[in-house]
Amino acid sequence: GGRVRTRHLQACKDEGRRFAMLTAYDHLTASLFEQSGVDVLLVGDSAANTVLGESTTLPMTVEDLLVFTRAVSRGARRALVVADLPFGSFENSPEQAFTTAARFLKEGGAHAVKIEGAAQTAPTVRHLSSHGIPVIAHIGFTPQSEHALGGYRVQGRADDEAARLLDAARALEDAGAFAVLMEMVPAAVAARVDEALRVPTIGIGAGAATTGQVLVWQDALGLTQGRTPRFVKQYARLADELRAGVEAYVDEVLTGAFPTEQHSF
Ligand code: KIV
Ligand code: NA
Numbered sequence: 001g002g003r004v005r006t007r008h009l010q011a012c013k014d015e016g017r018r019f020a021m022l023t024a025y026d027h028l029t030a031s032l033f034e035q036s037g038v039d040v041l042l043v044g045d046s047a048a049n050t051v052l053g054e055s056t057t058l059p060m061t062v063e064d065l066l067v068f069t070r071a072v073s074r075g076a077r078r079a080l081v082v083a084d085l086p087f088g089s090f091e092n093s094p095e096q097a098f099t100t101a102a103r104f105l106k107e108g109g110a111h112a113v114k115i116e117g118a119a120q121t122a123p124t125v126r127h128l129s130s131h132g133i134p135v136i137a138h139i140g141f142t143p144q145s146e147h148a149l150g151g152y153r154v155q156g157r158a159d160d161e162a163a164r165l166l167d168a169a170r171a172l173e174d175a176g177a178f179a180v181l182m183e184m185v186p187a188a189v190a191a192r193v194d195e196a197l198r199v200p201t202i203g204i205g206a207g208a209a210t211t212g213q214v215l216v217w218q219d220a221l222g223l224t225q226g227r228t229p230r231f232v233k234q235y236a237r238l239a240d241e242l243r244a245g246v247e248a249y250v251d252e253v254l255t256g257a258f259p260t261e262q263h264s265f
Pocket of ligand 1: 042
């Protein structure tokens with residue numbers, strides 16, 4: 001079929017179906033993941049961690065994320081490509097956000113953007129979505145605010161926090177967000193938000209009631225070194241596979257077992 005559109009994600013919500021979203025940062029993984037049924041590819045600023053080796057997402061620049069977005073767009077023939085707006089590239093004004101977001105569509109080839117922030121980002125979401133840029137609003141734990149939030153912590157546990165989260169989700173939907181993404185939110189709270197919204201919800205560490213789920217691909221496929229968050233499920237052990245393959249290659253080079261006549265001219 002053709003390109004996944006925001007209206008197809010809305011149809012998932014309307015018809016009680018789910019969709020899978022996964023991060024991608026290059027054309028090869030973008031192509032493989034969409035062939036495997038991933039409908040939405042997120043060029044997340046998590047690339048700061050997964051690709052560039054930073055310890056937070058704060059250092060990600062627009063220029064660097066544009067490079068990854070272009071690569072993903074080239075690899076994605078079917079999936080909807082969503083790019084994150086990096087920290088510091090959108091908060092000053094809706095106009096600043098539009099200028100940045102437009103670059104991700106014009107230069108990056110993305111189809112939509114994702115913005116971190118609660119109710120205070122509603123005017124920005126309204127400005128972008130009313131000027132032709134589809135927006136996913138990212139609420140709950142927002143990694144760009146890690147220092148203000150006091151580290152990686154579940155958001156919306158207390159009743160007043162949960163109520164604020166629900167209010168924010170409603171305000172962002174009202175502002176035109178085509179989906180609301182919730183990170184590290186109690187499952188029951190996320191379920192209440194999903195029920196209250198017309199648009200699809202997407203969860204990461206937000207339980208099973210959301211319309212879609214998203215994970216960082218290196219976490220989900222077992223490439224990330226060290227501890228991964230509780231909400232990650234590992235579907236493959238790629239680090240082990242890579243190590244074994246590379247060790248075999250090195251071993252055969254050192255012993256002279258590779259190359260043989262078969263690999264020679
Ligand atoms: O950057 C990212 O990968 C994200 C997801 C974790 C939602 O924002
Ligand atoms: Na992100």
